[in-house]
Amino acid sequence: xxxxxxxxxxxxxxxxxxxxxxxxxxxxxxxxxxxxxxxxxxxxxxxxxxxxxxxxxxxxxxxxxxxxxxxxxxxxxxxxxxxxxxxxxxxxxxxxxxxxxxxxxxxxxxxxxxxxxxxxxxxxxxxxxxxxxxxxxxxxxxxxxxxxxxxxxxxxxxxxxxxxxxxxxxxxxxxxxxxxxxxxxxxxxxxxxxxxxxxxxxxxxxxxxxxxxxxxxxxxxxxxxxxxxxxxxxxxxxxxxxxxxxxxxxxxxxxxxxxxxxxxxxxxxxxxxxxxxxxxxxxx
Amino acid sequence: xxxxxxxxxxxxxxxxxxxxxxxxxxxxxxxxxxxxxxxxxxxxxxxxxxxxxxxxxxxxxxxxxxxxxxxxxxxxxxxxxxxxxxxxxxxxxxxxxxxxxxxxxxxxxxxxxxxxxxxxxxxxxxxxxxxxxxxxxxxxxxxxxxxxxxxxxxxxxxxxxxxxxxxxxxxxxxxxxxxxxxxxxxxxxxxxxxxxxxxxxxxxxxxxxxxxxxxxxxxxxxxxxxxxxxxxxxxxxxxxxxxxxxxxxxxxxxxxxxxxxxxxxxxxxxxxxxx
Numbered sequence: 001x002x003x004x005x006x007x008x009x010x011x012x013x014x015x016x017x018x019x020x021x022x023x024x025x026x027x028x029x030x031x032x033x034x035x036x037x038x039x040x041x042x043x044x045x046x047x048x049x050x051x052x053x054x055x056x057x058x059x060x061x062x063x064x065x066x067x068x069x070x071x072x073x074x075x076x077x078x079x080x081x082x083x084x085x086x087x088x089x090x091x092x093x094x095x096x097x098x099x100x101x102x103x104x105x106x107x108x109x110x111x112x113x114x115x116x117x118x119x120x121x122x123x124x125x126x127x128x129x130x131x132x133x134x135x136x137x138x139x140x141x142x143x144x145x146x147x148x149x150x151x152x153x154x155x156x157x158x159x160x161x162x163x164x165x166x167x168x169x170x171x172x173x174x175x176x177x178x179x180x181x182x183x184x185x186x187x188x189x190x191x192x193x194x195x196x197x198x199x200x201x202x203x204x205x206x207x208x209x210x211x212x213x214x215x216x217x218x219x220x221x222x223x224x225x226x227x228x229x230x231x232x233x234x235x236x237x238x239x240x241x242x243x244x245x246x247x248x249x250x251x252x253x254x255x256x257x258x259x260x261x262x263x264x265x266x267x268x269x270x271x272x273x274x275x276x277x278x279x280x281x282x283x284x
Numbered sequence: 285x286x287x288x289x290x291x292x293x294x295x296x297x298x299x300x301x302x303x304x305x306x307x308x309x310x311x312x313x314x315x316x317x318x319x320x321x322x323x324x325x326x327x328x329x330x331x332x333x334x335x336x337x338x339x340x341x342x343x344x345x346x347x348x349x350x351x352x353x354x355x356x357x358x359x360x361x362x363x364x365x366x367x368x369x370x371x372x373x374x375x376x377x378x379x380x381x382x383x384x385x386x387x388x389x390x391x392x393x394x395x396x397x398x399x400x401x402x403x404x405x406x407x408x409x410x411x412x413x414x415x416x417x418x419x420x421x422x423x424x425x426x427x428x429x430x431x432x433x434x435x436x437x438x439x440x441x442x443x444x445x446x447x448x449x450x451x452x453x454x455x456x457x458x459x460x461x462x463x464x465x466x467x468x469x470x471x472x473x474x475x476x477x478x479x480x481x482x483x484x485x486x487x488x489x490x491x492x493x494x495x496x497x498x499x500x501x502x503x504x505x506x507x508x509x510x511x512x513x514x515x516x517x518x519x520x521x522x523x524x525x526x527x528x529x530x531x532x533x534x535x536x537x538x539x540x541x542x543x544x545x546x547x548x549x550x551x552x553x554x555x556x557x558x559x
Contacts, residue, residue, distance in 0.1 A: 001383060009377050016374025016438055017393055023431045024395045027407040034410060041413055089294065096295060103302045109537045111492050113512045114529040118309035121316065121522070126327040128312065160305070214397075221400030224494060228516050238402040242499070245406050254410075257403045264400065 028261070034254035041250060051251040060240065061256065068237040069263065071151060072220030075158035076212045076271065082159065083166035083211070087174045088200060101171065105164040115157055116228040120146060123153070146229065153229040158219045166211040173207025174200060201279040212275055213268040220264055237263075317526035339523045349528070352511040359422070359497075359507065360490040363429035367486040368479065370430060371437035378438065379445025390442070396432045401495035404432065409500050421505050425497055429490045436489065437482045440547075444478025445471075481546040488539050492532070508532050 033039050037048035055061050086104060090097050107115065122128050123145040130142040147153070177200060185195050201208075223238040230236065235243070237260045244253035319325045320334035343349045377383075378390055396404070408428055412418045452470040461469065494509040501510060512528040515521065 005383075009381055009383050012373040012377035012381075013389065014373075015370045016372075016434055017389055019370060019431055020393060020395055020434055023408070023428070024399055024404070026411055027399065027404050030410050030414070031403065031407045034407070039410065039414055041410075086298075094291060100295065100298060103306075104298070106302075106306055109533070109540050111509065111512075111529075111532050111536070113494065113509055113516065114313075114533050117512070117516055117525050117529045118313060120516070121312050121526075122309055128308065131327060217398065217400065221402060223402050224513065228513075238400065241402060241406060245499075250410060253406060257406060260400060261403060264398075 031254050031257045031261070034250050035258045037251060039250075042248070051255050055252050055255040060235065061259075064235045064237045064240045064256070065259065065263065067151070067234050068220050068222075068260070069267065071154055071158065071222060071226075071236065072216045072267065073271075074155055075162060075219035076216040078155065078159050079162040079166045079215050080170075080208060080211055082163050083170050084208070086167055087170035087204075088196070090171060091174045091177075101167075104167055107160055108164045108168070110161075112157070112161055112224050113228070115161055116225060119153065119157055119160075119229060147232050149231045149233065151226075151231050151234075154222070154225045157225045157229060158215075158222070162215045162218070166215060169207045169211045170204060173204035177203050205276060205279050208279070209272045209275055212271050216268055216271055217264045220267065221260060313526045313529055316523050317530055319523045321523075339527050343524055343527050347524070348506045348511055349531075352506045352508050353531075355422075355501075355505050356491050356507040359425055359429065360487045362426045363433070363490040364483045364486040366426060367430035367433055367437045368482050371434055371441050371482065374434075375438050375441030375445050379442040380448070390439075393438045394435050397435050401432075401493075402499070404428070405495040405499035408496070412500070421501055424500050425505065428496045428500065429493060430486065432493070432496070433486045433489045436485045440482050440485065441475070441478050444475045448474040477546050481543060484539060484543045484546065488536055488543070491536060 030039060035051060037051060038045045090101050110118075120127075123130075125142050125144060125146075127145075129145065130139070133139040134142065145153075181199055181203075182195060185199055190198065221238050222236055223242065226236040226239050237256055241253045241256040241260065244250075244256060315332055315335075316325070317339055318335040318337070319332045320336040320338050323333045325332040374393070378386060378393075405428075408424075409418070412420070412424055417424065448471050453466060456466040456470050491507075492509060493507075494513065497505065497507040498510050498513065501507065508528065508531060512525065512532060515525040515528055
């Protein structure tokens with residue numbers, strides 16, 4: 001292609017892709033620069049590693065990192081683990097299967113904050129769950145379930161919101177496997193487990209990886225579920241970043257932000273790689 | 285157990301779980317929004333003792349709900365229109381031209397989806413501070429929303445541009461149609477569902493977006509999600525939160541259903557004319 005061919009294409013790409021690159025590029029650039037002391041809103045801007053060492057020394061930070069990874073990892077694994085069997089079950093249409101798929105994917109239409117509200121409603125001190133458990137005589141008195149220390153509430157909400165998304169991606173991947181291959185393997189004597197390990201898993205791996213990575217990044221960077229139903233004695237990384245920022249400490253917020261992006265990147269690569277190894281090699 | 289019996293057992297199980305998962309919480313939300321303050325809904329009663337629309341009227345008259353609705357429903361169409369205008373040229377390039385690196389360009393368009401929203405929000409606001417634009421809140425949110433949701437817009441419109449048939453364009457040209465007439469007869473019919481789908485998806489996403497509206501908008505601009513967030517936090521009043529939840533969810537569910545129909549009809553344009 002000559003320069004004359006490139007000019008119109010380039011001009012067409014500028015308002016869309018160009019703006020995306022400018023916005024995201026400058027956001028990442030400002031975050032990295034602020035974490036090293038530049039772009040100070042107050043005081044002087046100069047290169048400094050002080051903010052990195054300060055933040056890394058704080059227990060608050062290491063706890064936030066561990067906690068966010070915990071939420072990100074388990075949300076991704078649990079959502080995919082639940083969605084896989086459902087996707088395989090719904091692969092071949094049967095009477096009612098479309099309705100079932102729609103029912104299972106309904107949470108995609110519900111805003112996360114609304115989901116949080118519904119959940120608080122059900123588990124509150126006088127809520128339905130407490131009533132039910134007392135009614136059937138398992139608990140003698142209502143229990144405080146809100147903001148539980150193990151963040152089961154956050155995980156439950158993440159799975160509630162993300163399992164349908166994983167199901168959407170996995171249904172697409174599983175439905176694209178042709179019947180011929182599965183029939184052939186059945187003729188050759190493969191049982192359901194062998195068919196899953198040797199055919200379905202390897203052929204749907206990219207859909208599964210995409211689901212894992214997207215859910216992991218979303219849950220790792222969670223703010224709303226954490227601040228509404230999460231444990232009160234721990235902070236997620238996004239929450240820590242917002243609290244630094246609202247105190248005007250932009251540099252520390254930037255350190256947390258850059259660490260969050262790095263963990264998101266490395267973590268997704270690791271998750272994608274590990275799931276490939278498990279699905280391709282480990283189970284064989 | 286036969287396959288059919290196993291299947292119907294599974295169906296019953298999933299429907300039961302989905303019922304607990306969806307129907308019960310939503311019914312509770314509807315009931316809570318109808319609790320009349322004259323008599324509280326205590327734990328020993330199955331249904332609220334007095335039901336009325338008091339909370340709805342009260343929220344409408346005495347809270348920031350009206351402002352939130354106005355700002356959400358002005359932000360969203362503005363972001364949708366701006367997003368459409370920004371996405372069209374790029375989608376045209378990606379859908380109609382074959383150039384080296386096209387697949388990579390498509391991949392780069394997904395970038396806003398990978399960066400966590402709170403990082404975009406915080407450091408975009410830092411950028412606005414640096415540029416001295418930090419008081420330009422409404423414009424900043426519209427701008428950020430339209431770019432954050434460009435990946436959806438570009439993806440949908442690229443597919444639409446790909447479905448425009450070259451022989452229609454050629455036929456129009458052979459018959460002497462001007463550039464505008466060619467656009468109207470060859471491009472527009474194939475693009476229409478994509479354009480509506482784009483407007484709708486950016487609209488829905490913008491109504492639901494929380495991080496940018498929360499970080500950049502506060503304290504001046506209240507949207508429905510930021511209002512709901514504060515109703516769940518410092519000033520938690522259950523019936524009010526129930527009203528807000530329903531206001532946020534119900535319209536969007538209908539819009540999503542329309543969107544799904546549009547997306548389904550986005551392809552049959554292919555079959556217009558010859559197969």
